[in-house]
Amino acid sequence: MKKVMLIFPPEWVPTAPYLALPSLAAVLRQNGIDTVLKDINVEMYDHIFTPGFLLFVKSKIQDRFKELKQNAANLSAEDAELKQMLSDYQHIDLDYHIQKVGRAKEIMRSEEFYEVxxxxxxxxxxxxxxxxxxxxxxxxSIQFYPIESNLNVYRPWVSEDLLKVPFDNKVNVYADICRQLVLRSIRKEKPEVVGISIGTPVQLMSGITFATLIKEAFPDIHVTVGGNIITRLKDEFAKKPHFFGKAFDSMITYEGEHALVWLVEALSGKRKMNEVSNLIYKDEEGQMHVNETYQERVDQLPPPDFDGMPWEKYFSPEKLVPYLGTRGCYWGKCTFCDHGAGYIDQFR
Ligand code: SF4
Structure with a gap:
């Protein structure tokens, strides 16, 4: 059976693993599928606060400044302001800040965290x-804390923006994170199937960036995307065949535990693609397919499997292990709430 890598893209609170990857891994491994977990969300925050990444940022600031300086005679007022800002930030004491965030990481991961x-x-x-x-x-605008980054010039709900953003090396920090963390891991682990869990609008931006750059660098890898936001956008994506094969190969809607096992079986020649429930895909003739849906039997699922999560990188003084005992909400009536949007039925 093909080897799988599951990726949790930024951005989410990096205090504990998000349950999507361990829940999927438990069922994949139960079915004998070799599965690697990559919480790129927490790896990204850990990586940003390292000397290596901050020196990379310094050279990026210098390059953008040089480019504007060479064009100084023709700058718009906005670009002139940016040039000034880039110039000002070249004079900060970066070594001081590198020391400071190194110490800050120690505090977040120790008993000192409890001293306000x-x-x-x-x-x-x-x-x-x-x-x-x-x-x-x-x-x-890249934020930590709160977790509210925004690429500002790209909108997650606009499909053409999602197709363009992976190739913007000036604004898209996730493209650099992909090259520095994701593509390196893929080269090392050599998965044949990559699953990316997308649960928030910002993850749509980073997740589609990762998926597109993975497809570009490793065209033979089957990239599938799933999660709450993918489920909500299923009807829209199903009408956009140009995403399939370019940004990703397939989408898994609703719950993905068994759908992912069946997809790996289909890609390993053990079942047909039209027998993979919850799957949306494009066949070799370019025809789109939306398969039937399947709802997990929660009482028959194994407990989440956290093996391979990078415990030492979470920004928390304690090891926090999440567990979800039910799916959906028993009440399900609050009009402002969209908790049930990723499920076929409500409470189980
Ligand atoms: S807010 Fe949503 S999850 Fe909470 S009780 Fe209301 S319907 Fe349930």
């Missing part, structure tokens, strides 16, 4: 450095 002044100092250290990172990717 220290944890506030740590969060401010991260915020200062994120301001510096945001200058390199201007007009993107």
């Amino acid at each position: 002044e220290k944890s506030e100092w740590a969060l401010n250290a991260f915020r200062e450095v994120m301001e510096y990172v945001s200058v390199a990717y201007f007009p993107a």
Whole structure:
């Protein structure tokens, strides 16, 4: 059976693993499928606060400044302002900030976190450095804490923006994260199927960036996307065949535990693609297919399998292990709530 890599893209609170990957891994491994888990969300935050990435950001600021300087005679007022900002940020004491965020990571991951002044100092250290990172990717705004980054010039709900954003090396921080963390892991692990879990609008931006750049670098890997936001957009994506084969190969809607096992079986020649429930795909003739849906029997699922999660990288003084005992909400009546949007039925 083909080897699988599951990726959780940024951005989500990096204090504990999100349950999507361990829940999928448990069923894949139960069915004898070799599965590697990559929580790129927490790896990204850990990576951003390293000397290597911050020196990379410094050179990015210098390059963008040089480009504007060479064109100084023809700059718009906005570009002139950006040039000034890039110039100003070349004079910060980067070594001081590198030391500071190194210490801040230690505080977040130790008993010192419970001393409020220290944890506030740590969060401010991260915020200062994120301001510096945001200058390199201007007009993107990269945040930590809160987890509210925005690439600003691209909108997650506009399909043409999603097709363009992976190739924008100025603004799209996730493209650099993909090259530095995701593609390197793929080269090392050599998966034949990659699944990307997309649960929020920002993850749509980073997840489609990862998926597209993976397809570009490794055209033989089957890339499938799933998760709450993918489920909500299923009717729209099914009408956009040009995404299939370019940004990803297939989509898994609703719950993905068994759908992913059946997809791997189909790709390994053990069943037909039209027998993979919850799958949307394009066949070799370019025909789109929306398969029948399947709902998981929660009482028959194995417990989540966290093997391979990077425990030492979470920004938390304790090991936090999430568990979801039910699917959906027993009440399900609050008009403002969209919790059930990713499920076929409500409470189980
Ligand atoms: S807000 Fe949503 S999840 Fe919470 S009780 Fe209401 S319907 Fe249920």
